Amino acid sequence: MTEDILDTQSYVNNSCLQLLLQELVPTSIRVSHRLHDSTSTTGASLANSTEPTQADTQLSSVRNDLPGTVNVLESSLLNNDEVTLRIETYGYSLGLKLAEVLLYKNTTSGTKLVDILDIMKFVCRDVWKCLYNKQMDNLRTNHRGTFVLVDNNYKLIQKLNSPKGIHDTLAKSRVYLWLPCGIIRGILSSFGIESNVTAEITSFPAVTFNIHTGINN
Amino acid sequence: MSETGQPATPVATQSPPATHSIPSTTEKSQGSSVNSQVSQTSAKSKNSPKSQTIQFVSFISRNDKPLYIQSFGLVSSTSSESDSSSSPSFDAENANKFLKYNFLSHMALDIFSSPASLSMREQQSHSAEAASGVLLLFIQDEIAVYGYETNNGLKVVVGISNSPSISESNSHRNIKNLFLDIQKCYLRTICNPFNNLGSDVDINENETILQTPTFDTNIKRIVNRWNEL
Numbered sequence: 001m002t003e004d005i006l007d008t009q010s011y012v013n014n015s016c017l018q019l020l021l022q023e024l025v026p027t028s029i030r031v032s033h034r035l036h037d038s039t040s041t042t043g044a045s046l047a048n049s050t051e052p053t054q055a056d057t058q059l060s061s062v063r064n065d066l067p068g069t070v071n072v073l074e075s076s077l078l079n080n081d082e083v084t085l086r087i088e089t090y091g092y093s094l095g096l097k098l099a100e101v102l103l104y105k106n107t108t109s110g111t112k113l114v115d116i117l118d119i120m121k122f123v124c125r126d127v128w129k130c131l132y133n134k135q136m137d138n139l140r141t142n143h144r145g146t147f148v149l150v151d152n153n154y155k156l157i158q159k160l161n162s163p164k165g166i167h168d169t170l171a172k173s174r175v176y177l178w179l180p181c182g183i184i185r186g187i188l189s190s191f192g193i194e195s196n197v198t199a200e201i202t203s204f205p206a207v208t209f210n211i212h213t214g215i216n217n
Numbered sequence: 218m219s220e221t222g223q224p225a226t227p228v229a230t231q232s233p234p235a236t237h238s239i240p241s242t243t244e245k246s247q248g249s250s251v252n253s254q255v256s257q258t259s260a261k262s263k264n265s266p267k268s269q270t271i272q273f274v275s276f277i278s279r280n281d282k283p284l285y286i287q288s289f290g291l292v293s294s295t296s297s298e299s300d301s302s303s304s305p306s307f308d309a310e311n312a313n314k315f316l317k318y319n320f321l322s323h324m325a326l327d328i329f330s331s332p333a334s335l336s337m338r339e340q341q342s343h344s345a346e347a348a349s350g351v352l353l354l355f356i357q358d359e360i361a362v363y364g365y366e367t368n369n370g371l372k373v374v375v376g377i378s379n380s381p382s383i384s385e386s387n388s389h390r391n392i393k394n395l396f397l398d399i400q401k402c403y404l405r406t407i408c409n410p411f412n413n414l415g416s417d418v419d420i421n422e423n424e425t426i427l428q429t430p431t432f433d434t435n436i437k438r439i440v441n442r443w444n445e446l
Binding site for chain 2: 006096097099100101103104106113190191192
């Protein structure tokens with residue numbers, strides 16, 4: 001049988017991941033805007049979907065949101081619940097599938113994951129290594145279901161920089177962090193564990209993930 | 218027919234027709250009985266009695282919910298064309314077999330969580346044996362039932378007829394590869410982006426996610442390939 005991709009591929013393609021992230025956030029914002037506008041006012045005159053998009057086509061109702069620009073991130077809906085929920089849900093479905101595939105690869109090497117601490121170690125070591133080619137820097141727990149994962153140089157946002165200064169960078173990077181939150185929640189959910197994952201930027205580009213589960217150990 | 222062919226014939230007719238040594242998915246014409254004799258002789262001459270066929274494959278979720286079951290080697294009608302007016306006895310036999318495999322899968326669940334098998338799996342994980350994770354759960358009605366549990370809690374149960382007379386590491390490795398192939402097939406279906414996996418909206422969707430014809434054909438292909446090994 002020909003080489004199976006499940007047996008050969010071991011890392012997530014970094015370029016694909018970056019491209020996905022680049023498209024994910026603006027698309028979520030634009031979708032929210034579209035939904036917002038169609039319910040409130042009587043349909044803003046956005047570009048007709050059958051016309052080809054040109055360089056000066058407004059993509060959404062955000063000011064100056066033209067193709068190839070990042071002005072969409074100036075939107076007031078940037079940290080809207082709906083947008084972040086959508087991004088997090090993408091991460092969630094990604095996490096579910098990623099967990100299954102990575103566990104298949106670990107059948108020969110790793111031991112079984114029995115308790116929640118093993119699962120968190122699996123996230124810190126294998127998942128992070130597969131996604132970002134480095135492991136999580138710190139894992140803390142209070143042994144009562146809360147875990148704190150620290151990545152001192154988070155790859156997805158370390159290259160982000162806004163010309164308006166660090167505050168603007170922080171505000172805009174926060175949105176992107178919902179994707180890995182969803183991934184972690186998806187991985188935990190594939191083990192049958194309900195959880196609540198949030199992330200915060202402690203000092204750019206260090207990121208802290210707070211995970212609350214209902215497990216008491 | 219050679220000498221070794223003659224004694225093989227009465228054995229073949231006594232066992233239920235579904236457990237012929239060749240995968241009985243093809244139609245049963247006159248030629249197939251000749252084929253079975255030939256394959257018996259060739260098997261004996263090669264001295265590799267791989268006369269096992271897979272009877273069923275089933276998946277059970279981590280919450281002990283049945284996800285999927287497919288059975289093989291069901292009796293087909295004697296006419297070569299698909300005959301909708303097959304005799305009722307064949308349908309009843311197929312239904313009985315299917316029910317039996319369902320029961321066997323349920324029995325497998327008990328063994329999975331029994332302390333005896335847990336300790337056995339513990340031992341297996343310590344010894345670096347190639348067949349770790351795959352357990353012969355039990356043997357019932359000439360069907361050996363093997364089980365395999367992934368790290369995620371997904372349980373795969375496979376029933377193989379004509380339990381092996383030898384249990385060398387060779388056949389163990391083959392069974393382990395079989396389970397890995399089945400798991401890969403499952404992974405491909407899971408990773409399908411058109412599946413609504415794990416959405417909170419529709420919990421029921423998770424249970425039917427494997428009930429697609431593509432999955433059926435893929436599993437069937439794996440089974441046929443393993444049967445021919």
